[in-house]
Amino acid sequence: MxxxxxxxxxxxxxxxxxxxxxxxxxxxxxxxxxxxxxxxxxxxxxxxxxxxxxxxxTPVWHVDIEALKWVGVLPSEEAAPRLADELRRIKRPLLANITGNNGAVPVDNGHRIMIASSLPGEGKTFTALNLALSLAMERDFEVLLVDGDAPKCDLTRLLKLEDRPGLMEVLADEQLQPANVIVRTDVPNLLVVPVGGRNPLAAELFSSRRMEYVLREFGGQGRRRLLVFDSPPLLATSEAQVLAPLMGQIILVVAAGSTQQQSVKSAIDTLTGCKCINLILNRARLPAGEDHYGNYYSRYYKDR
Ligand SMILES: Nc1ncnc2c1ncn2[C@@H]1O[C@H](COP(=O)(O)OP(=O)(O)OP(=O)(O)O)[C@@H](O)[C@H]1O
Ligand SMILES: [Mg+2]
Structure with missing residues (x-):
């Protein structure tokens, strides 16, 4: 009582x-x-x-970690330590680009991180979720994981947030405050924005002035909040291409043994205005037969 x-x-x-x-x-x-x-x-x-x-x-939303493991978007107990280590290696340079630590030059809007890939099924949603959970463990930051994949809304469905208003509603309705679509979760330091209802004008909404306002508000005031955006494939939809220039850092997921070199080049070509592109090789085969990120991690700076 x-x-x-x-x-x-x-x-x-x-x-x-x-x-x-x-x-x-x-x-x-x-x-x-x-x-x-x-x-x-x-x-x-x-x-x-x-x-x-x-x-x-502002209810606290339960993230069903066991269910997410069961469907395979979170690693099993055995695979978790290795993935955790790989994600640490991926997030360090991202964080350095924000803080300027370790001699890095801070990137404009570096706290806005978009997970992209050239084609479907390369591991964007898997990476967005696992990276967000890893970043949420950082003491100095909180993470806002945004489902920016309007056509597929996999993240929203995985987190069982289909019935909630989200990104689409807050972009379309100027009366709706961005803070009102942010869902607090029972994972410490993890906030989520579901994608919301389907909207055929998603690309137009992403390129609107309202989007810039919403992104600023999502960034929080005076807080060290990281925005992690899941997104649709760059070569299959226009939404991701519109979203990318608004971000400070892009993670381009490349599926080992399946993404063609030409697709990677074409995807990079679509990223106009993005200076900081980080490539990660996903699903590199490990001796134990598990799929994880490879050691390959490279940064590609565009001067456009
Ligand atoms: N490193 C990985 N280890 C284990 N499973 C993975 C890995 N990467 C991706 N997967 C699995 O591969 C499938 C496709 O991945 P995911 O949905 O993340 O791709 P996507 O790029 O988001 O696809 P889409 O473009 O269709 O949204 C999923 O079942 C996911 O759980
Ligand atoms: Mg996806």
Whole structure:
């Protein structure tokens, strides 16, 4: 029982005292008894209602880690340490590009990180989720994982947030505050923005001025918040190409043994205005037969 609820109980069980030194003659038509006490209780109950409503507005969303492991988007117990280590190697340079540590030159909007790839199925959503969880373990940052893949909305579905308003709604509706589509999760330092309902004008919404405002608001004020965007394939849709110039850092996922060199080159060509492109090789075969990131990690700076 909360302190406020205990206070209500106590007030309910307390009969009001008769005023000392003043005898009030009983009236012929007695008014409602204990009017003063009742209204106090009501006021308190209203207050509790307000508090509960406010808490409900920002509910903590449960991320079902076991279910995510079961469907294979989070690693098994055995594979987890190796993936954790690989993600550490991937996130260090990303963080250095934001903080300027280790001699790195801070990148404009470096806290906006988009996970991209040339074609479908190369591991963008897998990378976005696992990288976001790894970044959320950093002490100095919190992470806002945004589902920017409007056509597929895999991340939104994996996190069971299909019924929530998200990126599409906040872009289309100027009355909706960006903070209202941010979902707090029970994973420490992890916030999520679902993609929301389907919108055939997603590319137009991404390229609108409203998008820049929404991104600024998502960035939080005075907070060290990292934005991790899952996105559709660069060569298959226009949305990702529109999104990319708004980001500070791009991670281009390349599927080992399947992405053609020409596809990677074409994908990089679409990234106009993106100076910091980080390539990672995904699903490199390990001796144990597990699929993980390879040691190949390279940074590609474009001067456009
Ligand atoms: N490194 C990895 N280890 C294990 N499984 C992986 C890895 N990368 C991707 N997968 C699995 O491969 C499948 C495709 O990956 P994912 O959905 O992340 O690709 P995507 O690039 O987001 O695809 P799309 O463009 O269709 O959204 C998923 O089942 C995912 O769990
Ligand atoms: Mg995906």
């Amino acid at each position: 909360s302190i406020v609820e205990k206070a209500v109980e106590k007030l309910k069980n307390t009969r009001p005292q008769e005023p000392v030194g003043l005898k009030v003659a009983p009236s012929a038509e007695p008014g409602p008894p204990y009017v003063t006490s009742k209204s106090s209780v009501e006021r308190l109950q209203e207050r509790i209602g307000e508090i509960h409503a406010a808490v409900e507005k």
